[in-house]
Amino acid sequence: MDPAWDEFIITGEPFILAGQIAILVTTIGIIFILTYFKKWKWLWNEWITTPDHRKIGIMYIIASLLMMIRAGVDAMMMRTQLAAPNMPFLGEAQHYNEIFTTHGTIMIIFVATPFLIGLMNVAVPLQIGARDVAFPFVNNLSFWTFFWGAMLFNISFVIGGAPDAGWSAYMPLASNDLSMGPGQNFYLLGLQISGIGTLATGINLVTTIIKMRAKGMTLMRMPMFTWTTLITSLIIIGSFPILTVALAMQTFDRLWDAAFFTLQDGGMPMMWVNLFWLWGHPEVYIVILPAFGIFSEIITTFARKRLFGYTSMVFAIAAISGLSFLVWVHHFFTMGAGPMVNSFFSISTMAIAVPTGVKIFNWLATLHRGRIRFNVPMVWALGFIPNFTIGGVTGVMLAMAAADYQYHNTYFLVSHFHYVLIAGTIFGCFAGTIYWWPKMFGVKLNERLGHWVFWLFMIGFNVTFFPQYFLGLDGMPRRIYTYFPEDGWFSLNFLSTVGAYMMGFAFVLLVYNMYYSYRYEKRETSGDAWGGRTLEWATSSAIPPHYNFAQIPEVKDQDAFWQMKQEGVDPNGVEEYQDVHMPNHSGNPFVMCVFMFIGGFGLVFHWWTIGIIGALGIFACMIQRSFSRDDGHIVSAEEVRKEEAEIREGQANENG
Amino acid sequence: MVMLLGGCNLRVLDPQGTVGEQQRDLIILSIIFMLIIVLVVFILLTYFLVKYREREGHRGYDPDIDGSVKLEVVWTVVPIIIVTILSVPTVYTIFNIEEVPEANTEEEEPLVIHATSANWKWIFSYPEEDIETVNYINIPAERPVLFRLTSADSMASFWVPQLGGQRYNMAGMQTELYLQAGEEGTYYGRNANFTGEGFAEMRFDVNAIDETEFNEWVTDVQEEAPQLTQETYDQFMVPGHVEEYTFSGTHLEWVDHALDPEYALEARARQGYEPIHPHASEAPDDVPTWDIDVDTDVTERQESYIEENQESDSHHHHH
Numbered sequence: 009m010d011p012a013w014d015e016f017i018i019t020g021e022p023f024i025l026a027g028q029i030a031i032l033v034t035t036i037g038i039i040f041i042l043t044y045f046k047k048w049k050w051l052w053n054e055w056i057t058t059p060d061h062r063k064i065g066i067m068y069i070i071a072s073l074l075m076m077i078r079a080g081v082d083a084m085m086m087r088t089q090l091a092a093p094n095m096p097f098l099g100e101a102q103h104y105n106e107i108f109t110t111h112g113t114i115m116i117i118f119v120a121t122p123f124l125i126g127l128m129n130v131a132v133p134l135q136i137g138a139r140d141v142a143f144p145f146v147n148n149l150s151f152w153t154f155f156w157g158a159m160l161f162n163i164s165f166v167i168g169g170a171p172d173a174g175w176s177a178y179m180p181l182a183s184n185d186l187s188m189g190p191g192q193n194f195y196l197l198g199l200q201i202s203g204i205g206t207l208a209t210g211i212n213l214v215t216t217i218i219k220m221r222a223k224g225m226t227l228m229r230m231p232m233f234t235w236t237t238l239i240t241s242l243i244i245i246g247s248f249p250i251l252t253v254a255l256a257m258q259t260f261d262r263l264w265d266a267a268f269f270t271l272q273d274g275g276m277p278m279m280w281v282n283l284f285w286l287w288g289h290p291e292v293y294i295v296i297l298p299a300f301g302i303f304s305e306i307i308t309t310f311a312r313k314r315l316f317g318y319t320s321m322v323f324a325i326a327a328i329s330g331l332s333f334l335v336w337v338h339h340f341f342t343m344g345a346g347p348m349v350n351s352f353f354s355i356s357t358m359a360i361a362v363p364t365g366v367k368i369f370n371w372l373a374t375l376h377r378g379r380i381r382f383n384v385p386m387v388w389a390l391g392f393i394p395n396f397t398i399g400g401v402t403g404v405m406l407a408m409a410a411a412d413y414q415y416h417n418t419y420f421l422v423s424h425f426h427y428v429l430i431a432g433t434i435f436g437c438f439a440g441t442i443y444w445w446p447k448m449f450g451v452k453l454n455e456r457l458g459h460w461v462f463w464l465f466m467i468g469f470n471v472t473f474f475p476q477y478f479l480g481l482d483g484m485p486r487r488i489y490t491y492f493p494e495d496g497w498f499s500l501n502f503l504s505t506v507g508a509y510m511m512g513f514a515f516v517l518l519v520y521n522m523y524y525s526y527r528y529e530k531r532e533t534s535g536d537a538w539g540g541r542t543l544e545w546a547t548s549s550a551i552p553p554h555y556n557f558a559q560i561p562e563v564k565d566q567d568a569f570w571q572m573k574q575e576g577v578d579p580n581g582v583e584e585y586q587d588v589h590m591p592n593h594s595g596n597p598f599v600m601c602v603f604m605f606i607g608g609f610g611l612v613f614h615w616w617t618i619g620i621i622g623a624l625g626i627f628a629c630m631i632q633r634s635f636s637r638d639d640g641h642i643v644s645a646e647e648v649r650k651e652e653a654e655i656r657e658g659q660a661n662e663n664g
Numbered sequence: 665m666v667m668l669l670g671g672c673n674l675r676v677l678d679p680q681g682t683v684g685e686q687q688r689d690l691i692i693l694s695i696i697f698m699l700i701i702v703l704v705v706f707i708l709l710t711y712f713l714v715k716y717r718e719r720e721g722h723r724g725y726d727p728d729i730d731g732s733v734k735l736e737v738v739w740t741v742v743p744i745i746i747v748t749i750l751s752v753p754t755v756y757t758i759f760n761i762e763e764v765p766e767a768n769t770e771e772e773e774p775l776v777i778h779a780t781s782a783n784w785k786w787i788f789s790y791p792e793e794d795i796e797t798v799n800y801i802n803i804p805a806e807r808p809v810l811f812r813l814t815s816a817d818s819m820a821s822f823w824v825p826q827l828g829g830q831r832y833n834m835a836g837m838q839t840e841l842y843l844q845a846g847e848e849g850t851y852y853g854r855n856a857n858f859t860g861e862g863f864a865e866m867r868f869d870v871n872a873i874d875e876t877e878f879n880e881w882v883t884d885v886q887e888e889a890p891q892l893t894q895e896t897y898d899q900f901m902v903p904g905h906v907e908e909y910t911f912s913g914t915h916l917e918w919v920d921h922a923l924d925p926e927y928a929l930e931a932r933a934r935q936g937y938e939p940i941h942p943h944a945s946e947a948p949d950d951v952p953t954w955d956i957d958v959d960t961d962v963t964e965r966q967e968s969y970i971e972e973n974q975e976s977d978s979h980h981h982h983h
């Protein structure tokens with residue numbers, strides 16, 4: 009492919025031009041600031057090359073928030089376009105199609121998934137009393153594959169043109185015959201690159217949780233968030249390879265005419281649909297189970313009670329993860345596979361509602377006889393319960409295949425998955441971020457602003473999506489860029505757009521609160537910001553020292569730290585300090601992933617030379633890593649003792 | 665909300681045929697169950713939050729409760745019962761709507777219509793009657809209709825909300841869908857599955873008319889509409905929109921897209937059509953609406969059909 013210049017750099021669209029200018033200005037701005045304040049070295053040494061799980065987690069969260077801004081702007085543009093019939097806002101269908109495609113793909117792949125992985129990185133090693141994850145080098149590599157994969161996907165809208173076949177990229181629509189240009193290639197290669205990291209993270213976290221728990225932490229004493237992380241990682245290991253293979257097959261179709269899913273030469277488009285949802289349905293559970301875990305942590309902390317029905321919670325998530333591989337056909341009941349097949353998948357899908365229901369009632373029972381405090385993380389968790397329930401019951405309605413023939417592909421479906429994804433995953437990401445914010449930055453987010461954000465966002469969310477159930481029942485399909493006055497969909501759509509702006513405003517306020525709190529809020533003095541129950545709150549300082557625990561605490565209870573506090577045990581009362589073994593920094597993953605980006609970019613445009621340069625670079629990095637000895641380094645007992653003494657001194661000064 | 669549901673000006677909840685009615689009944693049943701569940705959750709949540717919020721004179725705090733086998737069994741078994749109850753009508757309806765819908769007409773045999781999607785238009789063939797229409801269909805009210813669905817290119821979904829749920833059109837495949845219109849009227853039909861640029865406008869009208877009127881129309885078309893030729897037909901394979909058209913003869917004589925998924929691409933190539941990069945400077949801003957070159961001598965008749973159909977389509981079926 010040799011694109012003409014007008015096909016390479018996208019021109020002639022005012023919004024894209026604005027995007028190009030914004031990218032240019034931001035890039036120049038960042039380079040200027042880093043150079044002016046002499047921060048390049050700091051950035052490289054402290055962040056880019058870090059093996060530290062907490063810092064990697066923070067980078068995941070920041071990158072996900074940036075991606076959320078990008079996809080959120082997409083959402084605002086879509087809602088503006090749909091606010092009234094025949095809106096001229098976006099001009100033509102093509103632009104809208106690109107926007108809804110990038111919105112969906114980014115929100116699932118580059119927001120929900122990495123955001124949760126970021127929170128896992130921050131919290132899980134601390135929760136199990138570990139010093140880091142099992143493979144810190146791989147952890148850094150995972151982050152950079154996500155980051156560079158996301159960059160490759162994101163530049164498509166200014167270079168070459170964005171993909172426009174939907175986040176599900178159905179064939180044959182996404183084939184060369186029906187989707188010209190490199191847009192779809194960006195989707196395939198961007199997702200492929202970041203998928204490597206997700207799979208590696210799954211393996212990394214399973215190993216960490218299985219092998220590195222503190223003494224006394226049996227499986228059935230693990231905190232709920234650790235449990236959901238473990239199960240989620242297992243789902244990742246089971247499902248991401250399917251995506252990898254499916255993406256590779258479509259890539260071969262588009263780059264080398266392999267005809268796996270094409271119209272010609274006996275391709276089977278339906279096979280893509282199956283493979284996509286064989287990954288796609290487990291993926292939606294990958295992004296909800298960790299959120300369930302976060303809510304369990306928060307609800308027990310602020311109701312100040314043990315989790316009700318711990319064992320049944322564990323069995324519920326295990327059941328959900330098993331079932332999540334047995335329901336994929338519910339995404340295409342309308343393919344006409346026959347009444348037996350549809351009946352089977354209707355029932356298996358409805359069965360998922362059972363363990364989900366068990367969880368909802370266990371959370372409710374946890375509130376019973378509690379002493380509930382309404383801190384901001386808690387209001388998000390409490391908001392989750394009723395809103396997610398609405399999403400769940402409409403899921404059951406969709407599961408009834410005969411009825412789904414009427415909901416499928418409509419705004420009813422759109423509303424369902426936003427009720428579960430926003431009220432579940434996004435509420436969970438926000439709640440978790442606010443809850444663990446003091447662990448990351450040593451300061452709480454301002455509570456007054458926080459409550460405003462919650463109410464604006466939650467009300468805006470309902471104003472946006474509740475009307476969409478009715479639009480769906482009135483026959484409005486998803487993914488249309490406009491409609492006609494005769495359709496009678498104006499007022500509900502308008503309402504929906506108003507709600508979307510409310511959510512947008514609330515999000516801006518949330519980001520502002522991060523800045524505001526960093527400037528003005530009181531610093532935390534102890535490691536236990538909320539009266540926590542699990543080990544991440546048992547660290548000696550607000551931001552844990554880089555080795556997490558001077559001495560790994562011994563666990564005697566499900567609520568390990570809470571039990572220590574009950575019995576007056578000081579987890580940091582170390583008698584004899586010992587040497588600590590920590591991983592080394594490495595710039596290798598960053599460089600390797602830059603080569604992935606370069607190679608991917610080459611393939612997008614069929615520029616084989618660049619593709620080969622990328623591949624050679626990747627191999628060179630692998631070889632470099634394979635032949636270098638890296639056993640980490642030892643932090644001596646003396647250094648640990650000094651650092652702990654300093655922490656204690658600092659706390660004494662603050663308090664006195 | 666109950667008002668909104670009961671109001672029934674929503675197309676799916678206001679079906680005009682037996683298939684859609686079965687689906688509506690299933691939907692209403694599920695909504696009732698779901699409302700009860702939502703209500704239980706909302707009430708318990710509100711009650712616990714009010715009662716156990718931290719306050720002066722707080723009572724009943726017990727931090728060590730960690731479960732109750734009895735309660736946990738209750739909220740495992742009750743959802744199982746609900747799901748079981750919902751499964752029965754679901755499975756029944758799934759099987760039932762694969763059967764010929766009941767109808768009180770003499771004509772028991774369903775009318776067969778092949779509905780073929782092609783970016784971004786609908787082509788309907790009546791094999792028994794040997795006629796073909798584009799972007800609209802006439803069907804006899806009451807009589808069941810069997811749609812045989814396929815696609816010339818991307819996957820579409822054939823949907824007439826007031827008559828019943830949708831089903832996919834896929835190239836190289838044939839799927840089937842029974843529908844029936846209980847009342848005369850014009851119903852809004854469309855493609856519900858995203859197929860690219862022209863997707864939003866990929867609609868058609870379903871005119872359910874009296875049986876005798878339908879038969880007259882068929883005879884009229886057979887005698888007076890232009891004969892569909894392969895050359896004419898191939899023009900429909902080029903991506904774009906078209907107005908409504910009516911022909912005698914069907915394209916099934918030379919192609920069934922369910923058996924030949926490559927036909928449309930070949931027809932495009934024959935006419936020298938090449939896809940354009942959507943951001944190229946020569947790319948059109950809007951999806952083009954093509955004028956199909958129909959054999960000339962009968963075009964006048966053709967135009968009058970278009971006019972008639974446009975008249976009926978200007979008042980959409982609204983309650």
Ligand code: HEM
Pocket residue numbers: 176292293295296338339340357358360361364399400401402403404406407408412415416417421424425428429432433
């Ligand atoms: C009670 C549990 C749930 C049930 C029974 C359920 C059922 C369904 C069904 C049947 C569909 C397909 C509908 C159609 O395409 O016509 C669907 C779509 C979807 N669901 Fe759920 N669901 C549940 C929970 C969730 C959760 C927890 C998430 C994610 C957080 C989720 C995310 C989605 C998404 C993203 C789609 C649509 C994807 C697309 O077509 O673009 N669902 N759900």
Ligand SMILES: [Cu+2]
Pocket residue numbers: 288289292335336338339
């Ligand atoms: Cu699913």
